[in-house]
Amino acid sequence: MTAFQGNLQPITLNASVQQALGKHMLTCYPHEACGVLLGAAAAGGMRIDRYLPMRNVAPDPLHAFVPDPQEWVAALYLKPAPVGIFHSHPHTAPWPSSADIRGLSSLGAEFQVYLIGSPGLSSSAPRLNGFLIGRQPDATGKPSCRLLHSALTLC
Ligand SMILES: [Zn+2]
16 A cells, blocks of 8 residues: 555554543533543554543534534643543444544644544443544645554553
8 A cells, every 4th residue: 555554553552541532422422522632652653642622512413523613722721731532432433434533634743643533332442543644745745644453552
């Protein structure tokens, strides 16, 4: 495919972030939960240290997420800026939807990590998938974004 292949860095979450994500997914259920991830590039990958939950103000929060604009703008001014975004799929597996893919281009280049969680309320256990946001020029030279499934490790 591309140069990104074979070059995928792991995403590391600390235990408190993992707990915060799980808690927020349950609090928001049956709506989608959303928020941003704070962290940094770490040796050989990305390290996520903190989760900042946000209100989901989507008109249809059962099937979509739109972070509260005020909380979103405030987060963008943090130093250092958020490195990732999280949302949940309350009813489906944590894989990117076509709407998720379309929304990638609106994220600034500082966003490198994309996490999707499923609370797993019915029969399955909670699940979390981690992706790196790949940006490459398309045939017309415009940046095109895609998600690269990455290894998620907990520490
Ligand atoms: Zn989604």
